[in-house]
Amino acid sequence: MKSIPVSTTINGDPYEFLCAPDETLLDVLRNRLGLTGAKEGCGTGDCGACSVTLNGRLVCSCLVLGAEAGGAEITTIEGMADGDELHPLQRHFIDGAALQCGVCTPGILVAAKALLDKNPDPTDEELRYWLAGNLCRCTGYDKIIRAVQAAAAEMRGA
């Protein structure tokens, strides 16, 4: 299969890469571009560990082809902090012990930010349904829900 040249923008930076027609965006990010923050937990869109946004939309990057990234704006966990300044979600996840092993954390942070960008004041129920596509096996979600709500409250106040 002939590789496809792709030009795209990731976390505000321009990227160019070649990928196979059947290669996922997740594999491109991880194996070609060195952006290993997105994780492969299932490869079937069930766990959300590979969550990124594509033109502002939350997607599982394991279900998107690398070739589909052409001309798109992608954000990944690597682009969430502003230099050394952590995003409030990131800060509250650390302060609230909302991660244990941490492997689902990048995907959950990306997903939670995508919700707060649209809905800065979600109910717990809205938040739980929004995050239902992001599996966490360590925490039981309790501290994740609390951390996202604490970050949301801080962001609304700011």
Add this chain to the structure above:
Amino acid sequence: MAFDEYQKREFKQVGKRVRRPDGVDKVTGRAMYGADATAPGMLWARILRSPHAHARIRSIDTSAAMALKGVRAVLTGADLPDQEDVFIRDVQNNCMAKDKVLYDGHAVAAVAAVDIATAKAALKLIKVDYEILPHVTDVDKAMAPGAPVVLDGRSLESVPAGMSANVTEHAEFGHGDLGAGFAKADMVLERSYKTPTAHQGYIEPHAALASVTSDGKAELWCCTQGQFYVRTLCAAIMGMEASQLRVTASEIGGGFGGKTTVFIEPVALALARKAGRPVKLVMNRDEVFRATGPTVHSSMDVKIGMTKDGRITAAEAKLRYSGGAFPSGTHSFGAQAAFAAYDLAAVRSYSWNVLTNRPKEAAYRAPGAPQAIYAVEATIDELCQHFGLDPLDVRLKNAARKGTKSSYGPTFPDIGLVATLEAAKAHPHYSAPLEPGQGRGISCGFWFNFGGNSCVSLNINTDGTVGVTEGNPDIGGSRASISLMAAEELGIDYDRVRTIVADTSSLGYNDVTDGSRVTFAVGLATIKAARDAVRVMCERAAKIWGIDADAVEWKDGAAVPAGPNAGKFPPMTLAEIAAVSFETGGPIAGHHEVNVDGAGVSFGVHIVDIEVDKETGATKVLRYTVFQDAGKAVHPSYVEGQMQGGAVQGIGWALNEEYIYGEDGRLQNPTFLDYRVPVASDLPMIDTVILEIPNPGHPYGVRGVGETGIVPPLAAITNAVCRSAGVRMHELPMSPPRVLKALSA
């Protein structure tokens, strides 16, 4: 002595909810997990797996795969040595089948190629000629006469004569006169239960990056709960000396017991040796479900006698566990744990391990205990209902306490069960009113907790900071808890301590991160390493002051003269002593190496409110409270996290999670879509109440907290479902179809 370590003290660091040292890396995507590493010239590997539950391998033709451009190595069982040691042989054969495949997903060959696509293409060119054999995937069927034999000749002497060749082990625990006990009961209830295979469901699939050079040295990077044990197993399989194989544990994306052994690591090493290049091997989710180490599945009979005022007069359990295709000892944990919560005059538990054509089980959070305790706690609840007794009162009436001779032998020292039950009884949750159709259930839980081999180095840096080197992968915040204990003992602030997890060439042997042992046992070794460093620092101060080392003591982070006779000197802080260490004898360090005894058992009690939707059979968890004895909670947030995470894994096991095998012996649901773990929208907040009954076996009173939490949900939810829907379920999971079936029966 193991149980005289504890000394009461006022804590200054321990008990604080500090930020974990690996937090920033983990929220920014910088943390390096198993699949995140690369090496120059690296090849990608894939594994070919059996589609059959049980078959003899007549031949494997790898010539076409080998001829494919870009393929650099192909491996089959024939490439691996014949192992004399039976245990190592089992581990190796589980990683790569030799003569027979024993379960759907069993590895038969592996390929290393220049990229994943080529490796996948090569797998399709490998021709395996199978002679399909009859299979058995159910524990009761595997025990029956005439069942297909998974492995012959593996029964230990403890197995009674005349049983199926699939029965490999038997254990028995207990004391007292069962007949006399049952005769005293007002009611003797006998019930049978079944639990399915569940998977740990860690989000990170197994991953390994191996490199073997022509001079016989090897490097292995992998996600594991125990890099030293990985070294032991891989060195044996590869025929290497331990010193030549350096294993580095990556950050670990969950384990829960499932990453306590090897599956792909020896395969990656063998491919790397064959190819002469580094090899990366990462499982996909399908492989994780089919070919790693889920739990045993079980079939159990419980018989309990009770008086009408709630005293248990005798109790008996028969536990038939299947740990899959290779012998497993987990049945014995079940038999020991079954009645651990109770002070009983007559008690007996019997257990058997049975081979089936399923993947070999690995540990999963309190391995073996959830099944047995589920059966016991559900039977006790049914007796409570029969006599109209309060289920917490009945537990309190029969609870084990200090001095109780436990059902598995030892006499308990200070334990926290009664305090935990009393806390549950007094909690507002237990007395909160329920709406019609809602049900409340409770259950006790128990885990032994482990100690084990632990080795810690603690270095005092010249700027007054401290580095702790320990050897256990940080699965849920243990670097923070170890730093807290070091800071406490040294009398300095938490922020001055950094704890790192060493590779196998940098530290002595540490047992696997399992048995809830790390905060307890590695913590104990850390405290003693700090005391060793304190001893050196006192010697240095004595040298500077020109007095005897015996005349110096350590107080609030500084050396001070011990009493007025020692002389008058201003305190020398850790930083001051460290700053001049090069002039007083050189670098300062403390060490401690120990096989830790004195782990304190951990009891928990869970209260759950649920509602069963009688139209769909779906069970909604409405409210959940976990009570657990932590000993001393070193980092309360991560203690709560263990209690919450364990409870939710138990909720999943109770309501949805199960391995479903078809008639063909193939696993039908090896995806997260069909093996449904709890998601955020399934759950309420999980409230926690930490009890702190000090473990006499730890200087600060720490017990393990990681495992007990998964035990109570199975029975607590069963008991709640009965009170909500009016049906008593005896099999897990209580998935909607199964509940509907019970409702219509």
